[in-house]
Amino acid sequence: MSLRELITHSRGLPASGDGPVFAEPWQAEAFAMAVTLHDRGLFTWEEWAATLSGKLKHPGALDDASDYYHCWLEALESLIASKNVADSHDIDQLAAAWQRAAHATPHGQPIRLENDPDRS
Template structure:
């Protein structure tokens, strides 16, 4: 994985006060969480959104989840992060919700056939609709 720019990380921490972190920076329980964080930093660096815009949308996502019963224990923070990233990319027409669904479903099919501990590889057949 590509190292994350420390200055970008600091900006993200300042803009997102709920971000799970310790003295060294963001804390991730799963590799996908670090990847979602890194993708967000990269998209921000490319000027797709301002941190204030991101923080507002992430807050909306978290509030909606709380209203739907999320206990807000911190366990679901990166699920909200990823949902926000998907929503923002769809709203900015970087991708579509349909494409996101297609790739998520393909990933789930690939993961289901992959033995534990092996790399997951997407194949053409994973994209059947």
């Protein structure tokens, strides 16, 4: 399955005639990470589709699909953990470090992981 076919058949994917539509920069980054990891052979599109589908259908998923990219990110984290690239603890620690860095970064400045005040 090609990326174009995946996008065309992804239920809930916010898209226009030109491709996916992102409301926030992190959504585009999560999308790009999934495409890059697929291109590097970490998972097949079939694995991706099955994992994402499971996240979209889990109890608590929103009927209007407004949480689509949150499910996308959960699917990405799940595949990364299942392929032993990083475990969920490592992913959570890195996410927390980025949050601390974001809070420590002055408005208008780029958020960099080295801004995390707890980073050693």
